[in-house]
Amino acid sequence: MSAPASRNKLVKWIDDRLPVFTLMQHSAIDYPTPKNLNYWWNFGSLALFVMIIMILTGIFLAMNYTPHTAHAFESVERIMRDVNYGWLLRYLHMNGASMFFLVVFIHIFRGLYYGSYKNPREILWWIGLLIFFSMMATAFLGYVLPWGQMSFWGATVITNLFSAIPVVGQSIVTWLWGGFSVDNPTLNRFFALHYLLPFVMFALVFIHLWALHTVKSGNPLGIDVKGPQDTIPFHPYFTIKDLYGIGLLLIVYLYFVFYAPNFFGEPDNYIPANPMVTPPHIVPEWYFLPFYAILRAVPDKLFGVILMFASILVLFLLPWLDTSKVRSARFRPIYKQLFWLFLIDCLVLGYIGAKPPEGGYVLVGRIATIYYFAHFAFLPILGWIERPRPLPESISAPVIKGGAAKMMEKA
């Protein structure tokens, strides 16, 4: 790849010293992208877009927020009532969190369906999971900041999970709290960390993109790019496709912001935190519900916590658990079925997580939890017993017989 053919002397002067223009040319304009990407490949750029909105709205919210137990709730209401367009900033931030998770969940399931975690994209996958981890931490910390009833009790329940650790558990919880209960020191550090983690995430996203641009995008066929005939430059093809995706996302996102801003929230969080009154149901935000269901599926607290963390950690092993050489589920008749069953299982877990742990919900939650892990346990065997359908020759000639020859002739 050559440096951008710019005749502008200033551009050349800068580029000779710091090749930012060359970098942009390589990574955002020329970047060869498989030409058969479908719309499921839009969700990576959507996630980046939502993250930028979250960071920007977050910075302006932080300018008006007070991280003190006596003032936090009122300072949020002050943002809603007295800060110019404060209600817009806050509702964008609140609903942005839900949109971020929605987009990232689809992005992850895209990866699961098309085998995006396989050789040579293992590290790309890992970085993605690290981003997901820090997203969850950031979301949890942020939910505590308005200091409503659900903020307080959510923080109490989640931090108490660490007390399950043998011997040192209670000391760790005290250390996390900065005291002997969730209180002002907890709120202070949560605010500091909620401000810090997005920038850690931003760095991770940069590394994610670096890894992506090293190994290049996968594609729905899951076969390697054979040559320039298989790719098109990122600009203008994917810049416009991503813009179209952003337009669609914004319609959904802003519908919630303007017309149902509290749809994803809990009414209880509009009641100021009160350590003396426990809400009848303590429910996490919707995006944590599947993990919450796994946590509660186990009667033993420590084992429940371990299982909950394992449900994400197992994804790190996925590149080796899945022994099939074929990436795309399109050519894996059994895996394709299992993928959908796994997705249903995750939705069932989410449903159970929202329900009180009683009666039939407990049993369904346990079966769904077992199935979650059974799915991963079965993958290595599946790779050996499954007979994949024949792969196409190349991206440009996706049809095996007849059609391919015709297309080659045309070309």
Place this chain on the structure above:
Amino acid sequence: MRRFVVSVLSAAAFAVSVSALPPAASASEGAHLEKQKWSWSGLFGSYDQAALKRGFQVYNEVCANCHSLKLVAYRNLAEIGFGEDEIKAIAGVKELEDGPNDQGEMFTRFAKASDHFVPPFKNDQAARVANGGALPPDLSLITKARLNGPDYVYNLLLGYKDTPPADVTLMPGMSYNAVFPGSQIGMPPQIFDGLVTYADGTKATPEQITKDVVTFLNWAAEPELNARHGMGAKTLIFLLVLTALFYALKRQIWSDVH
């Protein structure tokens, strides 16, 4: 066939999960709420200004004797159509403690437009003592802090029964209200025919009074709603056009890719 089964199953599970997800703990709120038509619901919904003014009158004459409205300032009443002098008059009869003055003494003064609504009690403990041990909640966010808030408050205010069902034994000082969780509520029935005399001549039926005060309370909780809906409609129309243009451009640019 297997594919079909899987897709039907997934559609069903998705439908169940999605419909059950967000208002998660809905199961606990037992009583059936009779849904009302609120002027502010819907894409172009906005507050009924006359109802807001009437609702403020109900709050001010009735609710404010026990319930605070701490997050709202008297100056905010300008948004629901009160003039500067009216606001001064409304605030000017409420006393609050301020200070210290230059002698180091706390003193009592009348409220100004810039003050927040003066609470009826000095503190929560005083409120409990005056109300048989029950704490009347602050109403600033009441319609947001309950599931289906406006309908809940409406049904609650009209949900009293003079004689509780045979299997319910009321605790002393409590009233029976089927809408309230636990059915026993510390607040006695408040809404009666002719409870207030509306300045605009509207007939003060219990339903009318309740509807007006809920409208006012929803404004207190979401004063930005009119601006939000107005901006929302414009934004979404703009986005629909913009996205359609992006789509057309995408088709155009991609037309040479095979």
